[in-house]
Amino acid sequence: MYKNVVKPILDFFVATIAFLALMPIFSIVTILLFLTGKGNPFFLQKRPGKNERIFNIIKFRTMSNAKDKHGNLLPDAQRLTGIGKFIRSTSLDEIPQLLNVIKGDMSIVGPRPLLPEYLTLYNDFQKQRHLVRPGITGYAQVNGRNAISWEKKFELDIYYVKKISFVLDCTILIKTFAKVFSRSDINAADAVTTERFKGTQNL
Numbered sequence: 001m002y003k004n005v006v007k008p009i010l011d012f013f014v015a016t017i018a019f020l021a022l023m024p025i026f027s028i029v030t031i032l033l034f035l036t037g038k039g040n041p042f043f044l045q046k047r048p049g050k051n052e053r054i055f056n057i058i059k060f061r062t063m064s065n066a067k068d069k070h071g072n073l074l075p076d077a078q079r080l081t082g083i084g085k086f087i088r089s090t091s092l093d094e095i096p097q098l099l100n101v102i103k104g105d106m107s108i109v110g111p112r113p114l115l116p117e118y119l120t121l122y123n124d125f126q127k128q129r130h131l132v133r134p135g136i137t138g139y140a141q142v143n144g145r146n147a148i149s150w151e152k153k154f155e156l157d158i159y160y161v162k163k164i165s166f167v168l169d170c171t172i173l174i175k176t177f178a179k180v181f182s183r184s185d186i187n188a189a190d191a192v193t194t195e196r197f198k199g200t201q202n203l
Contacts, residue, residue: 002164002165002166003132003164006166007107007164007166007169008104008107008133010108011101011106011107011108011133012101012102012104014101014108015098015099015101015102015108016102018098019095019098019099019102022095022098025092025095026095026096029041029060029087029092029095030042030060032083033060033061033083033084033087036081036083037061037064037081039061040061041060041061042058042059042060042061042096043058043059043060043061043062044056044057044058045057045059046116047113047114047115047116047134048113048114048116048119048130048134049105049106049113049130049133049134050130050131050132050133050134051130051131052119052130054116055100055105055106055113056105057097057100057105057106057113058096058097058099058100059093059094059096059097060087060092060093060095060096061084062080062081062083062084062085062087062088062093063076063079063080063081063084064079064081065079066078066079090180091180094136094137097136098136100136101136104133105133106133106134106135106136107132107133107134107135107136108135108136108137108169108173109135109136109137109138109160109169109172109173110132110133110134110135110138110160111129111130111132111134111135111138111139111140111157111160111161112134112135112137112138112140112141112157113134114197115196115197118197121197121198121199121200122154123200125154125158126154126157126158126200128157128158128161128162129154129157129158129161131161132160132161132164137172137173137176138156138157138160138172139156139157139159139160139168139172140152140153140154140156140157140160141172141176141179142172142175142176142179143156144156145179150197150200151200154200160172
């Protein structure tokens with residue numbers, strides 16, 4: 001009842017109210033990124049959602065498109081802008097995803113949507129993360145986020161899928177706010193973005 005009926009309704013209303021409340025911050029960040037980035041302040045990327053349906057996730061653009069002399073994008077650390085670093089450290093880059101929730105692509109709480117190319121790398125256990133809508137925050141994000149291994153993340157994701165409840169969602173949201181304010185577990189050690197998933201070995 002909660003997962004299939006109540007949660008989608010709550011997602012829509014909570015996301016709508018949150019987006020309206022954050023509209024001043026959303027507008028300021030959009031303008032700053034437009035002026036400093038000299039282009040589109042938003043970053044759209046295809047991600048798999050529930051039942052592996054592909055959708056476009058919306059985030060604030062925190063990295064430039066700077067390339068080397070051969071036309072290849074520079075490493076993430078070199079493309080991360082000054083304002084982009086601040087936006088990431090405060091998790092402000094996640095605000096536009098409220099639009100994904102309103103559209104029905106995502107949930108407030110759920111396994112984070114990853115890259116489409118990972119779909120062929122999942123084992124049967126890991127594929128269960130796509131039985132529910134992906135979330136802006138999730139059980140793995142409040143239990144290590146980018147500081148834990150991929151295997152551990154997937155274990156936490158599947159735990160959430162199997163134990164999903166209103167109480168668990170509220171607990172995750174409370175822990176998420178605490179981590180945002182403390183700015184903990186933002187990135188893996190010595191990395192701007194987390195290491196790419198290459199598949200689970202020896203299965």
